[in-house]
Structures are given as C-alpha cells and as structure tokens.
Amino acid sequence: MMAVNLLGHSDIDARVILNVGGTRFETSKSTLKKLPATRLSKLTEQLSSYDPILNEYFFDRHPGVFSQILNYYRTGKLHYPINVCGPLFEDELSFWGLQREEVEPCCWMTYTKHRSTAETLSILDSLELDTVRSSQQEVIKKFGWDDDFDYIQGNLPRYKKVMMIVWQIFEEPRSSTIAKVITVISIFFILVSILSFVLQTLSMFRITDIDFVTVYINKTATDRTPTLSRQHVHPSFDIVEWICNTWFVFEIMIRFIVTPNKKEFCKSTLNIIDFLATTWFFFTWALIKLHVNDNEALDLLSTIRIMRLFKLFNHHPGLKVIVTSMKYSSSVLWLLIFFVLIAVAVFASLIYYAERMTTRHPDENMFRSIPDALWFNMITMSTIGYGDLYPKTMLGMLIGAVSTVAGVLIIDLPMPIIVESFANFYTHLRARSKLPKTRRKIGPAESKIKKRTAMATLDNGQNLKLLGQTVRASIFGSKTLTSHNIKSSVA
Numbered sequence: 001m002m003a004v005n006l007l008g009h010s011d012i013d014a015r016v017i018l019n020v021g022g023t024r025f026e027t028s029k030s031t032l033k034k035l036p037a038t039r040l041s042k043l044t045e046q047l048s049s050y051d052p053i054l055n056e057y058f059f060d061r062h063p064g065v066f067s068q069i070l071n072y073y074r075t076g077k078l079h080y081p082i083n084v085c086g087p088l089f090e091d092e093l094s095f096w097g098l099q100r101e102e103v104e105p106c107c108w109m110t111y112t113k114h115r116s117t118a119e120t121l122s123i124l125d126s127l128e129l130d131t132v133r134s135s136q137q138e139v140i141k142k143f144g145w146d147d148d149f150d151y152i153q154g155n156l157p158r159y160k161k162v163m164m165i166v167w168q169i170f171e172e173p174r175s176s177t178i179a180k181v182i183t184v185i186s187i188f189f190i191l192v193s194i195l196s197f198v199l200q201t202l203s204m205f206r207i208t209d210i211d212f213v214t215v216y217i218n219k220t221a222t223d224r225t226p227t228l229s230r231q232h233v234h235p236s237f238d239i240v241e242w243i244c245n246t247w248f249v250f251e252i253m254i255r256f257i258v259t260p261n262k263k264e265f266c267k268s269t270l271n272i273i274d275f276l277a278t279t280w281f282f283f284t285w286a287l288i289k290l291h292v293n294d295n296e297a298l299d300l301l302s303t304i305r306i307m308r309l310f311k312l313f314n315h316h317p318g319l320k321v322i323v324t325s326m327k328y329s330s331s332v333l334w335l336l337i338f339f340v341l342i343a344v345a346v347f348a349s350l351i352y353y354a355e356r357m358t359t360r361h362p363d364e365n366m367f368r369s370i371p372d373a374l375w376f377n378m379i380t381m382s383t384i385g386y387g388d389l390y391p392k393t394m395l396g397m398l399i400g401a402v403s404t405v406a407g408v409l410i411i412d413l414p415m416p417i418i419v420e421s422f423a424n425f426y427t428h429l430r431a432r433s434k435l436p437k438t439r440r441k442i443g444p445a446e447s448k449i450k451k452r453t454a455m456a457t458l459d460n461g462q463n464l465k466l467l468g469q470t471v472r473a474s475i476f477g478s479k480t481l482t483s484h485n486i487k488s489s490v491a
Contacts, residue, residue, distance in 0.1 A: 016043065017056035018070075023063035024056065031073050038097035040073065065092040072098070080107035086114025120428050123328070127320055133175035139164050143260040167258040170251070173315050183315060186251060190308045193244040197305055200233040207232055232288075241281060248278045270311055277305040321429055325422035336414045343410055344381060347403040348373035351396050358393040366390065376400075381407025 016032065018025040018040075032040045044050075049057045059066075064081055069092065072078040080089060080103055089111065093100055103111050140146050145160065168175045173183035199205055208231050252274055259265040266272075284302055313319040326333070352373040359365045366389050367373045376389040380403050391397050 019056045019058040020061050020066040021063040025070055027070060034073055040096065061095060062088065062092055065089055069096050077104050078102045079104055080111040082110060086111060120424055123324060124428060124432060127324065133172060163258045166254065170255050189244045189247045190311060192240065194306055196237050196240045200237045205234050207234060245278055245281045248274065273307045273310065277308055280304060317429060321425045322422065325425050329418045329421045332414050332417050339410050343406055344374060344377045347399060348377045351391060351399045354395040354399055355391055355393055358395050364392055377403050380404055383408065
C-alpha cells in the first residue's frame with residue numbers, strides 16, 4: 001500500500017535532491033520514473049550515494065551534462081551541450097544508463113563530429129608522423145622480443161642490439177645524426193638516378209655509331225656512304241647508374257635483414273617499387289651486353305625507377321598526409337570517375353550522331369567514330385581542349401558547350417570533400433606538433449568512502465554526540481508543536 005504523508009501527497013511525488021558535482025538539482029520521483037532501467041529510476045536510501053543528514057544523493061559527475069540529462073527526464077528530448085567534448089558526453093550517458101542514439105536529430109551532427117576527430121587522430125597515430133625516435137621498449141615490442149627470456153633477464157644478445165640500432169638508422173630518419181646522414185645519402189642517390197635517366201634521353205648525351213657502306217656509282221667507280229647504325233648513351237651514365245644501384249642494393253638488403261616483419265616488408269608498395277627498379281636495371285644491362293636491347297617496350301618499363309620518388313613520402317609528414325587524405329577520400333574519387341565516364345559516354349554519342357546528321361559533306365565531319373567523340377569529350381569535360389577535334393555544326397557546338405559546363409560541375413562539386421579531408425588531417429597534424437611530448441599523469445583514485453549513516457555520524461566524537469542531542473531535541477520539539485497545532489485545529 002502506498003504511503004501518504006500529512007499533506008496528502010503520495011510518496012512517489014516526493015521531491016528528490018540530487019547533488020551532482022557540487023550543483024544541487026531538485027525534481028520529483030515521478031519524473032525520474034519516466035525512464036525505467038536507468039540509474040536515476042533506481043534511487044533508494046540504501047545506496048552509498050545517499051546522505052541521510054543532508055537528505056540528498058551525491059554524484060561526482062559533470063553538472064553541465066547532467067542538466068541536459070535531467071531535462072531529458074522532464075521533456076523526453078535529449079540535447080547535446082556544445083560546451084563539452086563528445087567523449088565526455090558519452091561517458092556521462094553511459095554512467096546514467098542512457099544510449100547515445102537517444103540524442104535529438106538537431107544535435108546529432110554536432111555530437112558525432114568528435115567521432116570523425118577521433119578517427120582522424122587514430123589514423124595519425126598509426127602513421128607515426130610525430131615519432132622522432134622510438135623508445136627501446138617500443139622497438140623490442142616491434143621485434144616481438146618483449147617475451148624473450150634473454151630480454152627478461154636483462155641479457156639481450158649483442159646481435160639483437162645491433163639489429164635494433166640499424167633498424168632505427170634506416171627506418172627512423174630523425175632518430176639520430178647517423179640516421180639523418182643515411183637519409184640524405186638515400187635521397188641524393190634517388191635524385192641522381194632519376195636525373196641521369198632523364199638526361200640520357202637528350203641527343204647531346206647520346207653517341208651515334210655510323211657504318212660506311214660501299215656504293216657502286218657505275219661499273220668502274222665506287223663510293224662510301226655513311227649509314228646510321230644505332231645510338232647508345234655516354235659511358236659516364238653507366239658509371240653513375242652502377243654507383244646509384246649499388247647503394248640501392250645495399251640499402252634494400254640491410255633493411256630486409258633487420259626488419260622485424262619480413263612478410264610486411266615484402267608486401268610494402270614502396271619496397272616492391274624499389275626492388276623492381278633495381279632488378280630491372282641489371283636486367284636491361286644484361287640485355288645491352290647481349291645486344292638485344294632493341295625493343296622499345298623494355299625502355300618503357302625502365303621508367304619504373306622514377307617511382308622511387310614516392311620514397312620521399314617517408315621523409316615528409318605533409319606528403320604522407322596527402323596520400324592518406326586521398327586514400328580516405330577514395331569513395332568520393334571513384335564516384336567522381338564513375339559520373340565522368342557516364343557523362344563522357346552520353347555526350348560522345350550525342351555529338352557523334354549530331355555531326356553525322358547535320359554535316360553537309362561527310363568529309364567535313366571530324367568525328368569518324370564514337371571513340372573519336374569519346375576522346376573529344378574527355379578533353380572537353382576536363383577543360384583541356386587540345387583543338388585536334390572540334391564540331392563544325394551548330395547542333396554539335398551546342399552539345400559541346402553543354403558537355404563543357406557539365407564537366408565543370410561534375411568534377412568541381414566533389415572537390416571540397418577531398419580538400420576538407422586533407423585540411424582535417426593537416427590541421428590535426430599541425431596541432432599535434434605543438435602539443436607537449438610528455439603530459440602529467442593522473443594518479444589512482446583513493447579508497448572509496450563508506451556510506452554515511454545517521455548513527456555513524458552521531459557517534460563520531462564527543463562534539464558530534466552533543467550535536468546529535470540537539471538535533472534529536474529539535475526533532476522531538478517539532479513533533480510536539482505539530483501535535484499541539486493539530487489538537488488546536490480539531491478543537
């Protein structure tokens with residue numbers, strides 16, 4: 001049976017005082033019962049958070065967030081306070097037994113913004129852009145030696161220590177002075193190799209072999225006529241290429257020997273490019289010695305050495321951010337490519353048949369086939385316009401103008417998304433670079449204080465005993481006064 005107080009109100013409508021982080025909130029029990037299976041709906045005086053002296057429940061939580069949570073009990077709408085961080089709001093919701101999906105749609109975008117920020121920070125952590133030198137424990141963990149018996153005993157073998165030092169020299173360019181020197185040498189040989197590859201295509205650096213052929217002018221006279229036999233590069237370029245590739249072989253072998261995970265090393269794209277470029281140099285050199293290097297396709301494949309420039313991405317954080325932002329914007333890029341291809345195919349078909357139908361003479365039509373129209377629309381929609389193909393009829397010009405405008409809209413609209421992704425990564429990278437490397441650590445919490453009861457409080461010292469007697473006298477006096485008032489009102 002529900003208890004009824006002297007004023008005639010039920011116990012469920014009684015007011016409840018909640019002290020959250022030093023801020024007192026008052027509400028009724030009926031309000032807290034609106035959301036069952038939550039922390040506030042299960043408040044009882046037997047909880048350790050209840051203070052019988054002050055007649056309130058104390059929670060050491062964030063009062064600003066709790067005001068919105070209490071308002072959710074009153075109105076049924078949960079709004080996100082803009083003056084707190086998203087993870088803090090989630091922790092508070094979890095403590096009070098609420099779900100984050102209950103946030104109102106008007107606050108959902110603001111509330112979920114911290115999730116993209118957390119994802120960006122986790123990606124930057126995985127890139128290790130701000131790692132100058134890994135600690136010994138981190139390097140040992142990468143090598144998988146943290147459970148090694150020798151490491152536990154403090155007697156790590158010398159060859160393992162050497163592997164750790166060499167790995168840091170070649171994989172962490174800013175870890176030491178020697179590592180910086182090795183990085184400069186590596187970049188120097190990469191640039192020299194690419195410069196040599198470019199310069200040897202100039203005619204001034206190529207040697208032409210000329211053969212003389214005897215030609216009969218008449219029956220009695222002959223003449224020697226020069227004929228072009230073949231061309232080859234100056235021998236100095238071969239010396240430069242041998243020096244550069246000797247360094248590349250040395251570098252990739254050392255890095256492979258000291259790498260903690262050889263499988264991941266072999267799966268790395270940059271390592272595959274480095275290996276193929278180095279191997280291809282020795283392969284083409286062998287073909288030259290065998291005089292079978294007359295195939296232009298082999299020269300085309302030798303351009304893979306230019307891709308060594310991608311190794312510079314490991315030495316500059318900004319370049320890594322560009323690649324990462326493009327990677328995480330791949331869905332938008334694929335969508336862009338898909339729409340561009342559709343638009344090119346549609347406008348190519350339109351302009352081909354428009355020119356075919358409206359041209360007076362077939363010889364004046366520059367679009368002999370739909371592939372020609374595809375090429376025209378590709379360079380038109382990308383706003384390049386070589387001018388090798390162009391429409392000559394009014395209808396064809398109109399379709400060409402529409403394709404130009406459509407190309408600008410299709411290509412430019414997704415660009416802000418990619419730019420925003422890059423700006424998001426780069427802004428967080430700059431902010432992280434300004435943060436202190438070491439931060440103060442919060443110590444463990446003290447032991448939990450036992451629940452305060454009336455008897456325990458009154459028995460705590462002689463002074464509290466006197467206070468208890470005063471409190472009891474006031475309570476009994478108030479009861480006597482109440483009974484006299486009731487009797488007088490009855491009389």
